[in-house]
Amino acid sequence: MGTAVRPHRIPISGWQGGQQLADSSGWTYDLEVLQSPERGKALGVEALRRGWPPLTPPLIVQLIVRNEKGEEVETDNATLARRLVHLTMSVELVSPDGTGSRSMMRVRPPSPRGTVQPYYPTSAPPPYSLQRTLLGSSVRTPQILTREGRKGLYFIFQDLIVRPEGRYSLEGKILDLAGPPHIGTSIGVTHPLTYSRTKPFDVM
Template sequence: MCGFGDKDRRPIDPPPVVRLFVSFPNGTPESESSIDHTMMTVHAALWSEDCKEERILVNNPSTHGQATGPTSSIMSLNPPSCVKTLAGSCASSAYLLRDHTDQRGIYFIFQDLSVRIEGAYTLKFSFTDLRGLISPSYEIVGGCVAAEAYSAPFRVYSAKKFPGMTESTALSKAFASQGIKLTIRKNLRYQRINDHPLDQMNEHTTTITTSTPSNIIKSENPDNPDNPVDDTEEFDNLSHEEIKRER
């Protein structure tokens, strides 16, 4: 968990990933390379483990004022303030990328989501194509969520119970090699502390399926992810010359 400070952020890891599948009304899938994804977006919200209640706000303990003395204590009469339980960037634009099996797809990546308190949760993803919200005269005409999906349940740990980071997944490495800003780790530091099913910490790709709207615009020049640039790997080892200088 990331707590209530803004300086020490601990994002959900592996980063949640959503893949979009588009189909025609008769159920025939449409090729990702022919879809204009430039105005597509997905919003993430935090929900309970059973997907029945949204976990929007939590009381900020730092706002519970208290003054203590030798014989008495006084509690603040001001109500505690609330903050959002889910912190970070809750919206993601679409990317046309290749996964770790070299299959092309439309993905939404959430590499900056953090949860403030421990517990078991799910993430609800809501898909919207913003082209349907704007008229030809560039006036906002309305909006709707075209598709929704929930992630698998996952566990958020306190600092004392946290078992450690895992090695970055093959999917994260594939996206990082195509220019997505992700922190890539090579060393496995995870230690299982119990056998709870949520502690498996395997990466799942959440799928959203929607039908092609009648006014969909075909993209003649889809993104070209064939020039991999991976500048996100972290290296902890110092060179021999740096070690000598430190001594």
């Protein structure tokens, strides 16, 4: 792995309910891709077997949180610790330029040759079926890790596997499952706090 990080526990002390609402409403969130996958082995339509190689190297992304003054919020901040409980990052397979989703593919029923020609539709009439193109843990919670002597918030995706051959990118987004501080989840909509996209890579 090209990026060396060391783990720490996310603090759970200092939970004080709604006090965070006034503290973090002006915060901003940025994602920095530290390490992008460069290659992968296509799984095709077969069932995932133990030991199948994931995308390499693993995707590593840093989350940088800044307050309303533009200052970086330290990982030991009590308000940040409360927000981290609800933050997740999810990744999706997209086209190299990020303009099209590649999360699903249309495949024919299994054949003796076991071949597959991926297609990315909005609907799939018979005799086709839909399969997810990205396997593995595509949703992660933040980890507090040390890199170059400083603690930070990181997401590591180390077991992602792609079914069809092709050239792709990974698009990531941060979601606050508790909803915005001034709204919450009562309206039923959670908008991403920020996005990121990796460099293109090949799956063969």
